[in-house]
Amino acid sequence: MKMNHSPILIIGGGLAGLSAALYLHQRGEKFLLLEAEDRVGGRVKTDIVDGFRLDRGFQVLLTAYPETQSLLQYESLRLCRFAPGAIILHEKGRTEIGDPIRQPSTLLKTLFSSAGTPLDKINILRLRQRLKALSLSEIFAQPEISTYQALSEYGFSPRMQSRFFQPFMAGIFLENDLSTSRRMFDFVFKMFSEGDTAVPALGMEEIPKQLAARLPQSAIRLGKRVKSVLDRDVVCEDGEIFTADKILLATEAPGLARHYLSTPPSEGQSVTCVYFYADKPPFKKALLALNAHPQKFVNNIAVMSNVSPEYAPSGKALISVSANGYHDWSREEISNTIRHELVPMLGEQVYSWRILQHYPIRYALPAQQSVNGDLPVSRIKLSESLFVAGDYLLNGSINAAMQAGKQAAAAMLAG
Ligand SMILES: Cc1cc2nc3c(=O)[nH]c(=O)nc-3n(C[C@H](O)[C@H](O)[C@H](O)COP(=O)(O)OP(=O)(O)OC[C@H]3O[C@@H](n4cnc5c(N)ncnc54)[C@H](O)[C@@H]3O)c2cc1C
Numbered sequence: 001m002k003m004n005h006s007p008i009l010i011i012g013g014g015l016a017g018l019s020a021a022l023y024l025h026q027r028g029e030k031f032l033l034l035e036a037e038d039r040v041g042g043r044v045k046t047d048i049v050d051g052f053r054l055d056r057g058f059q060v061l062l063t064a065y066p067e068t069q070s071l072l073q074y075e076s077l078r079l080c081r082f083a084p085g086a087i088i089l090h091e092k093g094r095t096e097i098g099d100p101i102r103q104p105s106t107l108l109k110t111l112f113s114s115a116g117t118p119l120d121k122i123n124i125l126r127l128r129q130r131l132k133a134l135s136l137s138e139i140f141a142q143p144e145i146s147t148y149q150a151l152s153e154y155g156f157s158p159r160m161q162s163r164f165f166q167p168f169m170a171g172i173f174l175e176n177d178l179s180t181s182r183r184m185f186d187f188v189f190k191m192f193s194e195g196d197t198a199v200p201a202l203g204m205e206e207i208p209k210q211l212a213a214r215l216p217q218s219a220i221r222l223g224k225r226v227k228s229v230l231d232r233d234v235v236c237e238d239g240e241i242f243t244a245d246k247i248l249l250a251t252e253a254p255g256l257a258r259h260y261l262s263t264p265p266s267e268g269q270s271v272t273c274v275y276f277y278a279d280k281p282p283f284k285k286a287l288l289a290l291n292a293h294p295q296k297f298v299n300n301i302a303v304m305s306n307v308s309p310e311y312a313p314s315g316k317a318l319i320s321v322s323a324n325g326y327h328d329w330s331r332e333e334i335s336n337t338i339r340h341e342l343v344p345m346l347g348e349q350v351y352s353w354r355i356l357q358h359y360p361i362r363y364a365l366p367a368q369q370s371v372n373g374d375l376p377v378s379r380i381k382l383s384e385s386l387f388v389a390g391d392y393l394l395n396g397s398i399n400a401a402m403q404a405g406k407q408a409a410a411a412m413l414a415g
Contacts, residue, residue: 006032008412009234009244011226014042015398016389017250018211019071019405020412025215029413032242033215034234036225040212042252043364044398046203049275049357051313053203057273057361058171058302058322061207062188064195065399066136067406072210078201080286080308087289088163089301089345096287100124100164101192120160127154131190139186140373147173150182167290171300173368173396174269174324180368184395187373191399197288201308207398226256232385246385246412250405253392254363260382265392266367270326272360274334276353281306281317282346297323297341319353328360365396375404380411387412 008024010017013035024031039045045056061068063079084099104124131139145153147169151161166178172188173180200206212220225237229249234242251257253265281303283289289301302320305312312318321338329337335355342350372394380387389408394400 004032004240004242006030006242006244008032008246008248009034009242010248010250011229011234011256012042012250012252012390013037013040013208013212013220013222014250014252014390015044015208015211015401016391016405016408017042017248018208018215019067019402020248020250020389020409021215021219021405022071022211023406023409024413025219027413031219032244033220034224034226034236034242035220035222038222040220040222041205041208042401043361044204044208046205047357052275052277052316052318052356053304053311054275054318054357054359055199055204055273055304055320056359057271057364058300058320059204059398060197060199061204061398062191062195063198064191065397067399067402068207071402071406072207077206077210079196079198080201082197082288082302082307083286085285085287086164086168087283087285087287088167089289089291089293089342090163091293091344094289094345096285097164101128101189104128117157117160119155120157123155127189128193131186131193134186134190136187136190136373139190140183140371142183142186144370145182146177146179146369147182147185148178150185151178162294163292164290167292167296167299168288170324171288171290171322174271174365176299176324181371181395183373184368184371187371187395188397199304199307201310203311226251229256229260229386244385246387248387248389248408248412250389250408252363253366253390257388257390257392260386261388262382266369268363268367268392269365269396270324270360270362271364272323272325272327272334272358274321274323274338274358275356276319276321276335276338277312277356278317278319278349278353279315280349280352282319282349291341291345293341293345297337299324301342318356326360326362331355331358334358366392368396371395375407377411377414380404380408 008031391401
């Protein structure tokens with residue numbers, strides 16, 4: 001029996017699905033969004049545990065992203081910014097550095113002795129100038145080489161690469177070899193040099209929540225896991241059937257979407273994020289700590305309560321520790337591994353940290369050896385009625401997910 005007809009059906013309430021929905025709503029179009037989970041947001045979620053706000057995986061908003069600038073109201077998100085600079089953890093302890101990307105002059109003062117050379121400072125200035133002059137389309141049209149190769153081509157010293165770029169980019173690309181496309185490196189570098197790194201005061205999930213709040217609530221159905229799409233029929237796991245003139249599949253690549261794509265998506269990147277709390281933070285500034293040790297498990301550490309005090313109950317510090325890869329270990333095993341590694345760098349106080357929760361995330365980002373900045377309609381429109389959207393069509397970022405959603409919605413309206 002045919003039931004529940006809607007002109008447009010969106011499957012998936014991540015940033016791509018929500019951005020498509022907002023685009024349609026702003027143009028007065030009717031749609032229904034089906035989301036498998038109990039809340040929208042997809043990979044951008046924040047759990048509240050014992051009064052702490054735990055983003056499901058360490059992630060940040062780069063305020064220079066063009067899509068977030070156009071779709072989000074930054075003021076209501078009450079963005080809290082990371083301080084410029086970083087803490088480099090190494091065999092001998094830790095060194096605080098200035099902001100090598102936005103203020104390369106700090107390299108001479110702070111990095112020179114521990115990581116960079118005067119030539120690195122000049123190379124950063126050159127790179128910034130180069131990327132300032134390039135549009136995003138031009139960045140994404142460059143030949144594909146790896147970030148690792150690009151860093152050598154840009155002339156950075158091996159020390160600057162291993163002490164700063166390796167741990168910094170590994171925390172963004174979620175892979176340690178820097179095999180991610182140089183297009184992505186250039187895009188991210190441009191975004192870092194042209195804006196701030198921030199989180200909403202109440203956690204990253206405020207981003208999808210803000211999008212969803214601008215949609216008619218009756219147009220969002222939660223807990224509706226779609227089993228299959230056949231022509232214009234959508235069958236849910238609970239047996240309910242929907243029909244639509246146009247269907248947008250805005251699920252992540254390895255899930256439902258892979259059955260409909262002509263080229264199967266390649267494997268993505270995994271990461272494990274572990275949250276600890278303590279009475280005292282290991283450092284007081286809103287800085288990211290990067291592990292430059294060559295044989296490392298932990299890649300980066302952020303004291304989230306230093307960035308936004310609302311991430312933790314008063315008087316407590318919330319510490320987020322990320323390690324690339326999927327590590328579904330016991331709490332004891334993972335916290336012991338982390339403590340063992342961090343004590344020489346951060347001191348004995350690491351023993352007083354208490355684990356709150358850990359998130360092994362199998363699919364955090366799509367593979368990014370080849371990425372795009374724009375989407376031809378031929379990649380969005382699979383048939384007269386079936387369309388796709390998601391970060392995997394462009395690159396692994398909040399910006400890409402929103403852009404893909406918007407472009408897919410426009411393609412559906414165009415016919
Ligand atoms: C740990 C981590 C760190 C990251 N760091 C950053 C960062 O710092 N900066 C940045 O810009 N980006 C970062 N990202 C990437 C960014 O979060 C993603 O690119 C973006 O959220 C992807 O959105 P999406 O809508 O394409 O996919 P998703 O968020 O995966 O949304 C897909 C939606 O479809 C739903 N769904 C799936 N199957 C079904 C089904 N059968 N029926 C109905 N619904 C279904 C899912 O529940 C989900 O809500 C990070 C991601 C992770 C996980």
